[in-house]
Amino acid sequence: MSNINRREFLKILGIGTFMGIGGWSMFEVVGKGEIEAFAEKYKKVPGALQAKRWAMVIDLKKLDQQIINDCTEVCHRIHNVPKILNPKEEIKWIWDEKFKNAFPELKDDYMSSEIKNMHVLVLCNHCENPPCVRVCPTKATFKRKDGIVMMDMHRCIGCRFCMAGCPYGARSFNWRDPKDYIKNENPEFPLRMRGVVEKCTFCYERLDRGLPPACVEASKGAIMYGDITDPNSEIRKILSSNFAIRRKAKLGTKPSVYYLL
């Protein structure tokens, strides 16, 4: 090896580098294999409802007080939402709002009081561009691949940035232990603890089992849902033939809940 010259040294160095790169790609292949094994271990239910982006259309003409009460009741019952009467501490996933408050930018001095005080069913809009997700410091709230803005209660630290970020007031903070405010718990769904934020989850647990959201089921046809990216979906047909509005659309959050007037 004593008679090695500069040229040979560089050759060896080059081959060595090349082998090194090859070795690195080997690591990558092994890594991918592991990821695939992970994917095989966890599966979706075969009948699970899937979409590129879930959306909802609420027909205000078809809503009446009975339907609004039914939707609210069933949602809050199956999701173990505590019933706290103090409006400063109440928890709500879906609720009854007056038109003038749900759509403040449409309020007009000469609007009929009938429209001003019309009952509107409001819930989390599952925005395409959700400000709550942007501000969450722990990624406890995030957007699923199907557009649902979800909460991972395990990660929520209760900072309430998301509540400040949400322009729709769709999020509620658990000031108290909700256990004391639920009469009949749904044994299939968990509760929350004191100090976390909660909201509507588009019934992800029902979609993942192949069922429509509970409010859609209870609404007697007043609420429709579907994949808004699919031009043949029911809601796309409704939106193409009707005039629909979204809450505070000019803010650019791109809500997924549409209202028919």
Next chain:
Amino acid sequence: MYDGGKIIFGLIIFIALVTLPFTLGIGKEYIKANPKIDTPEIMKLPEAERKCVESKDFMRKEHMKMLIEWRDAVVRDGKTLYVNSQGKTFNMSLQNTCMQCHSNKSKFCDECHNYVKVKPYCWDCHLEPKENIKKEAGL
């Protein structure tokens, strides 16, 4: 040795303090954690089907990691089915799968968790099996 008496006296106190955890335990009964898996739900099953999602050994060592992976798969990816090493499929849910068989939380979960003094926060939100709550209220 300068101040020999003081040093030896100090050493004796030191050794007594260090061995205190052992000397205090002398004569006390050693209570070993003894988790029970003989719930009515499990005993109802035919002997060959009395199997958890994975082997007993794996569950004993890895259940906490497994539950965290389950949580991420369900909450983050919407994947609710778990395919175990035997190819059998299970619904991933602490409340609706694990506790359906292990309906004795106090004798199954708490037994070991109390023994090793860990306090998992599962039950802050997830509902305990009902019969267990009744028993506790009756005590």
